[in-house]
Amino acid sequence: MRRRILVVEDDVTLRQALTFNLRRDGYDVSGAGDGESGLAAARGQRFDLILLDLMLPAMSGLEVLRALRGDGVTTPVIIVSAKTDEVDRVVGLKIGADDYVTKPFSRPELLARVEAVLRRQRREGSDLETRPARLEIGPVAIDLERRQVSIDGALTHLTTKEFDLLAFMAGNPGRIFTRDQLLSRVWGYDFAGDGRTVDVHVSWLRGKLRGQGDHNWFRTVRGVGYALSPPTT
Secondary structure (H helix, E strand, O other), X not given: OOOEEEEEOOOHHHHHHHHHHHHHOOOEEEEEOOHHHHHHHHHHOOOOEEEXXXXXXXXXXHHHHHHHHHOOOOOOEEEEEOOOOHHHHHHHHHHOOOEEEEOOOOHHHHHHHHHHHHHHHHHHHHHOOOOXXXXXXXXXXXXXXXXXXXXXXXXXXXXXXXXXXXXXXXXXXXXXXXXXXXXXXXHOOOOOOOHHHHHHHHHHHHHHHHOOOOOOOEEEEOOOEEEEOOOOO
């Protein structure tokens, strides 16, 4: 079955170019020229991936992403934007984007990132058939089917990538992972990604989990990466 992609981009020329190239690579592509119509399409139809511009008329890309994640829509989103500031990238990832590509970009790079995100999604789907529906580590309970995390019975809000990172590392407590391994397994990159993406998400998770107590759930192995470190008592 052909994978379905929604392109939300107000630049008609770029939207048409993206649509042409993605269709040539075998994808089923739909387009939207503003935030409101993009949000309506994402809510009303099933897509495997959304390419989302930030600077859109009627409703910004961040507002669209925030609304989708607030609705519980977990469709992977790659932000495609001319905004290059680190704060924009951080905000997008924190709200729930799966990747962030800055304009101008090369066709091979964008298609590689699209395939990487979709490949990770397929792998997660196959993992659901073999992995347990629930993981419990100390006071933390991870419901893999509902994508919910509770600490001592109280639900804790995590972004899409925060959940993915915690669930992956919780399946391997104590094991040390390099940043590149985490990028490959959680973000789906098959090429060198930015290790700071991992650092930022670990920092956010530390803050949310440590807010329930003084334990530091993530052990930093200098020069290597991170390990999930559950409480000993």
